[in-house]
Amino acid sequence: MTPEGVNIKHPDKLFIGGEWVAATSGTQIELSSPATEEVVGRVAEASNADMDKAVAAAREAFDNGPWPNTPPAERGRKLMEMADVLEKRVPEMAAAWTAQVGGLASFAPMMHGGAVAQLRGIAALGESFDWVTQQKGQVVDTAIVAREPVGVVVGIAPWNAPFGIMANKVFYALIAGCPIIMKPSPETPLETYIIAEAAEAVGLPAGTVNLVPSGRDAADHLIHSPDIDKVTFTGSSAAGMHIAGVCGSKMTRCTMELGGKSAAIVRDDFPIEAAAGILGNTITVMSGQVCAMLSRAIVTKDRHDELAEAIAGVMKGIRIGTPDDPETQLGPLAMKRQLERVEMYIEEGRKSGADLVTGGSRPAHMNKGYYMEPTLFANVDNTSRIAQEEIFGPVLCLIPAEDEEDAIRIANESNFGLNGSVFTNDPQAAYDISRKVRTGVMGQNGMRMEFGMPFGGFKQSGMGREGGPEGLWPYLETKTILLDGAPSQL
Incomplete structure (x- = not known):
């Protein structure tokens, strides 16, 4: 069959x-x-x-x-x-x-x-x-x-x-x-x-x-x-x-x-709306079930709340539906145990004191299948479980940083090192920051993949x-x- x-x-x-x-x-x-x-x-x-x-x-x-x-x-x-x-x-x-x-x-x-x-x-x-x-x-x-x-x-x-x-x-x-x-x-x-x-x-x-x-x-x-x-x-x-x-x-x-818990560092020169569009749409790729997923976003404190609001706006506009519908942007998680895993981490996020900005539930209009709303936690402590462990679902953690050096420190404060990104309009800055992050791949302005190039991880990423x-x-x-x-x- x-x-x-x-x-x-x-x-x-x-x-x-x-x-x-x-x-x-x-x-x-x-x-x-x-x-x-x-x-x-x-x-x-x-x-x-x-x-x-x-x-x-x-x-x-x-x-x-x-x-x-x-x-x-x-x-x-x-x-x-x-x-x-x-x-x-x-x-x-x-x-x-x-x-x-x-x-x-x-x-x-x-x-x-x-x-x-x-x-x-x-x-x-x-x-x-x-x-x-x-x-x-x-x-x-x-x-x-x-x-x-x-x-x-x-x-x-x-x-x-x-x-x-x-x-x-x-x-x-x-x-x-x-x-x-x-x-x-x-x-x-x-x-x-x-x-x-x-x-x-x-x-x-x-x-x-x-x-x-x-x-x-x-x-x-x-x-x-x-x-x-x-x-x-x-x-x-x-x-x-x-x-x-x-x-x-x-x-x-x-x-x-x-596995990975890859970080996107959003520099102050990068527009909030553009960052929100990339982050909010990336986390839904393959329902977030990607080892290289940008599942942590790090931004300076004075821009944190504005970025959180913008990402939430993007997530609320994501179309959730069946995988055979050409209009669907977010389909189901792959299996029941994966849905239960994601739900467990969302509950852990709530307990951690992070702000659940949007999502966190199964979509009301989908009464069959393993669906989960795109979910954003803000003001996340980088030492918490949702920031340190691979969720493998459409859940994004937004983490505030003091400045650029602190953002690099937070990105490296992980047992993983598979992928990462720098959101900036300055290629030199993207290169310089990339050399400081302990991860196997870094991209500029998104989850960049180049399949003819070496791919793999540092630390527990392989x-x-x-x-x-x-x-x-x-x-x-x-x-x-x-x-x-x-x-x-x-």
């Missing part, structure tokens, strides 16, 4: 070793719409035994299969073919996203089309990346540095942007020469079926791409396997720290793209980077070869 507009051949099976196989568990994962609360699909659920089979298939593909030894340029050409297949299926992936997590249908085609374009950039690394370099050494005649595939990769993706995040991991692993085991979120497995079908369609070697949707226990069994070489995970900091601990215990390589050539490095091992003379062929 799959949602309308999503055509998957074998949702009742797993993809292991190049074949669609029945899950040994005999159970299925049920998919529910957050807009209607109704079941919209079912897929096979992998057990521990299925995880072991996927690891064995990927291990065989790496140790004895052709893919790791295929020249990178040739791998890149094959991945370009795979991107062609995926591009034709953008409407299906858009429909799957809307059905599973309530993503806006008006935004879905652009989101997924952009993700496919990003994949082409990764495939192009087959030609442009320096896979092997040669130079004269100080001690030896010839020093060669070779970049080799790290080995069997496990890719674990979250539910908020399931296609783009998982496909990114798959393409980086494959261009490096690594087989990958896809473990999607149990809420959003449909996109990974489309990725597996694309791999099958272009004839990737058996075991190079594997798919095992599952719950938490089987996923934990998978990451404990001694036969995997790397885990790439996107998700919460709590889950990431657990996975990193497991990987560290056996020196399994890992990349972690985790380790490693995705995007650009830097996104490839974690999938490679570096080998130095010292020779008495130059080889005839590299």
